[in-house]
Amino acid sequence: MVIRMRYLIGTRGSKLALVQTNLVIEKLTQAYPKDEFLPVVIKTTGDIVKNRQLDQIGSKGIFVKEIEEELLEGKIQMAVHSLKDMPEEPAEGLTFAKAWLREDSRDVLILKNAASIDDLPKGSVIGTGSKRRKYQLLQKRPDLRIVGIRGNIDTRLRELYGGEAIFDESSQEEVALDGIVIAAAGIKRIGRAGxxxxxxxxxxxxxxxxxxxxxxxxxxxxxxxxxKLDALSDEKTDLCVQAERGFLKRIGGDCHTPVAAFCDVNASGKLELRAMYGTEDGSKLASTKVSEADVAGCVSEKEKTAKMVEVAAQKICEELGELRFS
Known part of the structure; x- marks a missing residue:
């Protein structure tokens, strides 16, 4: 068969990144069988610097800068990332296709000796590199001890199961993990959901x-x-992702602050946006829920989601009091 177009696709080299890129290639090959799609592994700053927590070494861009440079230079034609790890705006000269590949959005707990978060003994040590996860866990179980961890999923599981010593910066001592919290999408994609x-x-x-x-x-x-990419998009998925990232942009969140947003269709068939934001130290957290019913008068779906974002940000601003968002 004569290849019509050949596209080089940039990706990080971790197991998850390669699985995700191959998933994209599979979908694209099915849709465009006359084109060829090939992965190109690119090492990023985030892959090289592994001995510091993410909020200590810069913004989300540490995992994409080198990939985006090759994209801008024309060495690759496309890049695959986890969208949650991307800055609110792409680099100048680049853009994102509409969203069309979304897995389970939830977080999961993997515990050594307990059946659920409620069964964990007081003082149990849970590992996560995310302030969003840390402070929401502590809201439910303030007696837990949350420590920072880094590395890919296999590394985190090895540290958990192997009882490896993790340095806890808050107490300046080494501890062993009783559990970790990670994204459901990642562990499902690498085949370890069991x-x-x-x-x-x-x-x-x-x-x-x-x-x-x-x-x-x-x-x-x-x-x-x-x-070609936008032709494969899912309208509902793209709309929900726009709302979530719209909240992130409106609220001004970064890797130093706990920020969360999830949009989906509720039991009534209406779009619903859940959102959370707080101070860097987690001393103040506010969350809210906004649905289409709260934004009457909007005509288009895009207008509805934009208004939902604005209402959610305003509610959180009012709840936190002194905080003001740009």
Whole structure:
């Protein structure tokens, strides 16, 4: 068969990143069998610097900068990322295709010796690199001890099961993990969902904006490829992701602050946005829920989601009092 177009797709080299990229390639090959899609592994700053927590080494861009540079230079034609790890705006000259690949958005607990979060003994040590997860866990179980961890899913599971010593910066001592909390999408995609102890509902823990969604990034001037990608998009998924990332942008969240947003269709068939934001130290957290019923008068779906974002941000602003958002 004659190949019509060949596309090089940039990706990180972790197991999860490669699984996600191969999933995209499989879908694209099915849709465009005359084109060829090939993965290109690119090492990023986030892959190189592994001995510090993410909020100590910079923004979300540490996992994408090198990939985006190759995209801008034309060395690759497309990049696959986890959208939750991406900055609110793509680099100048780049854009995201509409969302069309989303897995389970929830977070999960993997515990060594307990059946659920409620069964954990007082003082149990739970590992996560996310302030969003940390402070929502502590809201439910303030007696837990949350420590920072890094690394891919296999590394985190090895540290948990192997009883490896984890340095707790808050107490300046080494501890062993009793459990970890990670994204459901990641552990499902690498085929280890059977090790999940508990799926946390979005009421118990609001996910990160766009969690479970793959970002397909291309040059803004590559209209031919963008058209191909957008043709495969799912309208509802894209609308929900826009609302979640819209809240992130409106609230001004970054890797130093706990921020969460999840949009879905509720039992009444209406869009519903859950959102959470708090101070960097977690001393103040506020959450809210906004549905289409709260934004009467909007005509288009896009207008509805934009208004829902504005209402959610305003409610949280009022609850937190002195905080003001740009």
């Amino acid at each position: 090790e999940v102890t508990q799926y946390l509902s979005v009421d118990d823990m609001i996910p990160a904006p766009a969690q479970g969604t793959l970002a397909l990034e291309v040059r803004a001037d590559n209209l031919e490829l963008l058209t």
